[in-house]
Amino acid sequence: MDCASCAAKIDAALRRSPGVGEVNVSVPAGTVTVDHDDTVVPAALAKRISTLGYKVTGQESVGSQEPVGPLGAQHHEHDHDHGREHAPGCCHDHHHDHGHKHRHDEQASAGLHGHPHDHGSSEGPWWKSRRGLLTIACGAALVAAYGVGRLVPEIGHWAFLAAMAVGLVPVARRALVAARFGTPFSIEMLMTIAAVGAVIIGATEEAAMVVFLFLVGELLEGVAAGRARASIQGLTKLVPKTALLERDGRTEEIPAETLAVGSIILVRPGDRVPADGEIVSGASAIDEAPVTGESVPKRKREGETVFAGTINGDGALRVRVTAAAQDNTIARIVRLVEEAQESKAPTERFIDRFSRYYTPAVLVVGALVAVVPPLLFGAAWSAWIYKGLAILLIGCPCALVISTPAAIAAGLAAGARRGLLMKGGAVLETLGTITMAALDKTGTLTEGKPKVTDIVPVARSEREVLSLAAALETGSSHPLAAAILAKAAEAGVPVPPAANAGAVGGKGVTGSVGGVALFLGSPKAVAETVALTAEQTALITGLNDEGKSVSVLLAGDRVAGVIAMRDEPRPDAKEGLEALKRAGVDTLMVTGDNRRTATAIAAGLGIEPRADLLPQDKQAIVRELQANGHVVAKIGDGINDAPGLAAADVGIAMGGGTDVALETADAAVLHGRVLDIARMVRLSRDTMGNIRQNITIALGLKAVFLVTTILGITGLWPAILADTGATVLVTANAMRLLAAGGRT
Numbered sequence: 160m161d162c163a164s165c166a167a168k169i170d171a172a173l174r175r176s177p178g179v180g181e182v183n184v185s186v187p188a189g190t191v192t193v194d195h196d197d198t199v200v201p202a203a204l205a206k207r208i209s210t211l212g213y214k215v216t217g218q219e220s221v222g223s224q225e226p227v228g229p230l231g232a233q234h235h236e237h238d239h240d241h242g243r244e245h246a247p248g249c250c251h252d253h254h255h256d257h258g259h260k261h262r263h264d265e266q267a268s269a270g271l272h273g274h275p276h277d278h279g280s281s282e283g284p285w286w287k288s289r290r291g292l293l294t295i296a297c298g299a300a301l302v303a304a305y306g307v308g309r310l311v312p313e314i315g316h317w318a319f320l321a322a323m324a325v326g327l328v329p330v331a332r333r334a335l336v337a338a339r340f341g342t343p344f345s346i347e348m349l350m351t352i353a354a355v356g357a358v359i360i361g362a363t364e365e366a367a368m369v370v371f372l373f374l375v376g377e378l379l380e381g382v383a384a385g386r387a388r389a390s391i392q393g394l395t396k397l398v399p400k401t402a403l404l405e406r407d408g409r410t411e412e413i414p415a416e417t418l419a420v421g422s423i424i425l426v427r428p429g430d431r432v433p434a435d436g437e438i439v440s441g442a443s444a445i446d447e448a449p450v451t452g453e454s455v456p457k458r459k460r461e462g463e464t465v466f467a468g469t470i471n472g473d474g475a476l477r478v479r480v481t482a483a484a485q486d487n488t489i490a491r492i493v494r495l496v497e498e499a500q501e502s503k504a505p506t507e508r509f510i511d512r513f514s515r516y517y518t519p520a521v522l523v524v525g526a527l528v529a530v531v532p533p534l535l536f537g538a539a540w541s542a543w544i545y546k547g548l549a550i551l552l553i554g555c556p557c558a559l560v561i562s563t564p565a566a567i568a569a570g571l572a573a574g575a576r577r578g579l580l581m582k583g584g585a586v587l588e589t590l591g592t593i594t595m596a597a598l599d600k601t602g603t604l605t606e607g608k609p610k611v612t613d614i615v616p617v618a619r620s621e622r623e624v625l626s627l628a629a630a631l632e633t634g635s636s637h638p639l640a641a642a643i644l645a646k647a648a649e650a651g652v653p654v655p656p657a658a659n660a661g662a663v664g665g666k667g668v669t670g671s672v673g674g675v676a677l678f679l680g681s682p683k684a685v686a687e688t689v690a691l692t693a694e695q696t697a698l699i700t701g702l703n704d705e706g707k708s709v710s711v712l713l714a715g716d717r718v719a720g721v722i723a724m725r726d727e728p729r730p731d732a733k734e735g736l737e738a739l740k741r742a743g744v745d746t747l748m749v750t751g752d753n754r755r756t757a758t759a760i761a762a763g764l765g766i767e768p769r770a771d772l773l774p775q776d777k778q779a780i781v782r783e784l785q786a787n788g789h790v791v792a793k794i795g796d797g798i799n800d801a802p803g804l805a806a807a808d809v810g811i812a813m814g815g816g817t818d819v820a821l822e823t824a825d826a827a828v829l830h831g832r833v834l835d836i837a838r839m840v841r842l843s844r845d846t847m848g849n850i851r852q853n854i855t856i857a858l859g860l861k862a863v864f865l866v867t868t869i870l871g872i873t874g875l876w877p878a879i880l881a882d883t884g885a886t887v888l889v890t891a892n893a894m895r896l897l898a899a900g901g902r903t
Contacts, residue, residue, distance in 0.1 A: 165213075169343035172207050179204070185549060189198075203232040211340065212333045214435075251489045268528040285378065289730035294374040297326035301371050316363050323367035326374050327354050344518040344553045346882075357875055360541045360548075365875045369552070371598075372879045393460045397468030398489055402433035405477070416484040426476045432465050434488040435477035443474035445798035484727065488829075493575075513559075521554030528869065545875070549868045552878040553861050558885035562853030570846035573897045578829035579839045586825045589809050591843030593788050596836060597781060598749035599795035603813045604833060605726040607796075609638055612707055613723035615698060622652050624720030628712055630657040631668045631679050640668075642724050667710070678713040679722075685711040689718060700776065706759030725756075734763050735833025742840050745789075749803070758805055778802035794828075794836060811836065842896075849896055 166184040169191055173182045180194040193204055196832035205215040238772070285291045300322035308315025327350075334347035349371055357366035402415040403425040410425055415433035418424065423439060426432055432445075442460035447469045454473055459465060465478060467487040484490065529547025532538035567584040574581055581587045598604055614621045629647035632640035633654060647654055657677070660670035667680020678684075682691065691699070691711075696829070697716060707723040729735075733782050736746050748768040750757050769780060781803050784791045793807035795801065801833050804810030805823050812824035814831030828835040864881040867873040 165653070168211055168337050168340070168342045168345065169208055169213070172211055172337075176204060176207060180696060195721040205581065205701050207340070210336055212329075212336070231809065261379050287399075290374075290378055293326065293329065294319050294371075294378050295612055297322065297371050297374055300325045302366065311822045319363045319367045320358065323354060324371050325360070326367075326370040327351065330370070330373070343523065349518075349551045349555055350879075351877065353551045353878075356544060356548040360544050362545060362875065366681060369875045369879045372606065373883060375883070377407075395489060395493055398484070399431045399433045400488070402425070418480050418484065420480055420483055422480045424478050424480060426465075426471045426478055428471055428473050428475060430471050432467055432469050432471060432478070434467050434478070434480045434716055435482040436465055436480045438463050438465060441476040443476055444472035446470040446472060461886055477485055517556050517559070518554070521551065521556075521837060525550040525554065534695050542871070546868055546871070549873070549875050549878040550865065550873065551887055553864045553868060553881050554676040555882040558857035558860075558882065558889045559854065561886060562848050562893075564890045565851040565890050566846050566853055569893045569896040570842055572815055574839065574842050576897075577835070577838065578832075579835055580827040580829055581839070581841065586809060587846055589790070589843075589844050590792070590826070590839055591847050593744055593809060593840065595745045595747065595784050595789040595791045596792045596794060597747045597749050597777070597784065597807070598766075598833075599777075599800050599813070600748055600752055601726060601758060602796045604732045604748060604762065604764060604766075606726050607726065607881060609642045609708065609724040609726050611642050611722060612725050612727065613721070614646075615721040615723075617695070617720045618717045619714060619719040621720070622650070624712055624722065625650060626652045626654060627677055627719065628679050628710070630672050631660060631670045631677055633657065633660070635662075635668070639710065639724055645721065675714050677719075679710055680713075682709055682711050685713055685718070689713060689716055691718070695721070704755060704759065723820065728760060728764055729831070729833055731834045732830050735837060736764055736766055737834070738834055738837035739840070742837055742844075744792075744837075744840060747780075747784075750794065751777075751795075774800065774802045774844035778806045792836070795824075811839070849893055853892055856888050856892065857885050860888075877902050 170182050173191070173193055176199065178196045178197075178883065180196070182194075183192040184190075185192070186893050193199075193201075195204075208215050286295060286688045296412065304315070304322040307318040330347050331351040334345055337343075337345045338348060350370070354366045354370055357363070357369070378687055379581075382877065399415055401412050402418055403410050404413050404418070405425060407421040409901050418434050424436070438461050440461055444456035445459050445465055446456045447466065464481070465471075465476070466489075468489050469481075482488075525547045527547075528550055529544045531777060532543045533540045557562035557744040564584075566588060571581060571584070571585050574587075581590070601607055611625075614623055614624055618643065619627070625643070625647050628643050629652070632643045633656075635641075642652075657670035659674050660668065662668050663680065663684070665680075666684035667678055669676070669678050671677060678688070682696075685691065695711075698721060702721070702723040705723075705725070706726040710722045710724070712719040712722065733885075739746055746766050746851050748757060748761050748764075748766050748770075749772055750768065750770050751772050751774075752770055754768075754770040757768040760769035772780070777795075777800060781791050781793055785806075785808070787820050791807045792809045792811055793803040794811045794813055795804055796812065804812070809826060810824040812827040815826065826839065828839070864873055864878055868878060
């Protein structure tokens with residue numbers, strides 16, 4: 160399936176089946192999900208879909224399944240799966256709440272079907288598809304008819320009639336089936352009426368040409384739509400098919416999809432990472448460009464995470480698998496985008512409602528054009544019937560109907576390929592309208608972990624202070640200890656073993672190195688043992704005023720030095736906030752941290768802070784901003800910011816790509832870049848601009864050809880170009896978004 164028209168036919172047909180409740184047709188995934196009671200035989204639903212001209216796969220068996228997904232859907236014991244074949248990660252969530260309801264999925268894929276296109280599949284060249292073969296056959300028949308007409312003029316009419324029948328018979332059959340199943344005003348019906356009417360008034364040659372152009376236009380439309388679908392499905396191909404599993408002291412190659420959580424795998428230099436995991440041993444530069452678009456490889460070492468589909472650079476890695484194949488980062492992205500594409504934007508819902516009245520109105524206008532001038536003004540019947548038939552073709556709503564979903568699908572896919580995940584067209588549309596971004600501090604504007612910012616030597620050198628502090632902190636998992644150890648590793652200072660190391664509850668750590676007693680703790684705890692000088696006290700106060708945590712190192716009974724640490728802003732935080740301001744979005748920091756720290760961080764970033772906030776306070780601020788007329792985006796970690804995320808017009812989870820973040824918010828910045836928020840806003844505005852362009856193309860071409868047809872300047876074959884040509888242009892225009900998703 161590649162357009163809303165296809166989905167509407169299937170939806171209408173299945174809803175008319177006895178025992179069927181809810182029907183959900185996903186064009187991006189090519190699936191149909193049906194809630195039904197025990198009286199329904201799934202094979203009968205598949206047959207009904209097949210009758211419309213779609214090929215249905217996955218009917219061999221029915222088995223239970225435990226679906227998984229990132230959006231928090233509930234799963235119950237009556238779920239069933241029709242053995243459908245999906246690309247890796249294209250698992251759909253199913254749930255129902257009542258005892259004897261069942262849900263089945265069919266995969267409607269590339270067949271000669273209702274629109275009638277045959278391009279759901281990207282496998283193989285277009286000329287080998289059923290649709291391609293039919294188009295070629297119709298074109299060959301048209302050429303043959305032209306030759307026959309030149310050689311034997313008296314049977315030329317019949318030759319063109321036969322050529323037209325080659326293409327029209329399948330179209331007419333599907334028009335009648337669609338009408339029987341609840342879709343009487345389909346493009347196939349308009350096409351059939353126009354072609355038959357043209358034959359009746361003697362325009363057989365034009366009728367044959369129109370049918371051929373219709374098939375060509377639909378084929379081109381399918382190729383363009385297929386590229387849109389392939390752009391997101393292509394992500395699944397980034398994950399290698401095999402993995403090197405360590406088992407019983409040896410390494411063996413197994414299918415990557417069979418890897419279990421907790422398995423240890425070997426990733427050689429140059430290999431793609433086959434699963435999400437944590438590095439157990441080794442260090443290497445990881446090229447994340449295929450997944451994140453990062454231009455520079457990231458150096459990763461033991462304890463850090465790697466994503467499936469990224470490329471290992473220069474070192475062998477042993478990785479512990481943390482997610483099964485259906486739950487890895489790429490699978491979740493694909494699944495999220497497919498589900499998001501099923502969520503219609505307000506503009507798309509409006510266009511859908513509009514098209515329901517638009518198509519019948521076109522039929523009425525076509526009929527009036529055909530009969531009013533001859534009846535009231537004595538005009539020639541054949542000329543005005545011809546114009547009425549042309550109007551039927553001009554008025555086909557395909558280009559208009561696809562104008563919005565094509566752009567939304569391309570926008571969602573473009574965002575996903577850059578780690579900008581949005582749960583549906585409504586979210587994508589709203590993002591472009593935000594006027595205020597309320598950002599959490601810890602883990603959003605900052606990296607969420609402290610770093611050593613200052614080492615002030617007193618009785619010992621800077622390197623000695625860092626070396627001795629690291630000796631005391633070795634083996635500790637405390638965030639401040641991790642910051643000191645990381646700084647020591649970065650500076651390359653030696654870390655000697657500490658004797659009698661231990662923690663003093665709430666005060667610091669003690670130990671001895673080279674026979675010298677050491678204590679590393681808070682200034683208050685140190686002051687209980689050694690009197691700090693006025694100069695040292697002023698230094699500590701100044702560092703605290705900058706929002707830094709201060710630890711003092713004692714060596715014996717003397718202050719050896721002072722170490723200051725702070726959760727520093729992300730490298731792109733300032734640039735990201737400036738990009739939001741350039742986009743016309745005001746910014747505000749909302750944090751539970753103390754006012755002194757918040758003020759210090761905010762001053763460096765140029766943002767107004769609101770500090771000492773509880774989760775409910777953040778929610779109240781969001782409500783206050785909305786009451787003042789702002790469209791608010793709340794950006795946080797997706798856990799303790801949940802009330803604010805829920806209250807905002809758009810809630811954006813920051814970083815990590817965790818299930819919790821994806822479930823809590825409307826959107827997620829997967830790679831934790833503040834700059835990506837502005838990119839998300841720009842993508843939304845680009846998408847809405849693209850939709851406006853598409854609607855202008857769709858309606859503008861129709862208006863031009865409507866006027867020229869009534870004036871007698873253009874006829875049937877330009878009319879069909881006005882429809883299929885507009886559809887191809889609209890789809891191709893939407894595809895431009897795939898290359899523009901990262902602009903700011």
